[in-house]
Amino acid sequence: xxxxxxxxxxxxxxxxxxxxxxxxxxxxxxxxxxxxxxxxxxxxxxxxxxxxxxxxxxxxxxxxxxxx
Numbered sequence: 001x002x003x004x005x006x007x008x009x010x011x012x013x014x015x016x017x018x019x020x021x022x023x024x025x026x027x028x029x030x031x032x033x034x035x036x037x038x039x040x041x042x043x044x045x046x047x048x049x050x051x052x053x054x055x056x057x058x059x060x061x062x063x064x065x066x067x068x
Contacts, residue, residue, distance in 0.1 A: 011041045032057070 006014065018037050022029045029037075036053060039045035045053075 005043060006041055011038060014041050 015034055015038055019029055019034060022033075036045065036050050040047060040050055
């Protein structure tokens, strides 16, 4: 069953919950993290593609650390 896309206010509310949940776990989501979550909620990005983005970001960080 296909669900209707979330409204703008529903996306904003969901992002606030994601951010607060992360903060309660002692983490600070970055702007990129929240943008990725927003794109998943608005169906601009699949969870699988988001995972690929996160792996690429992590790989770039590791390569940068190794170069320094």
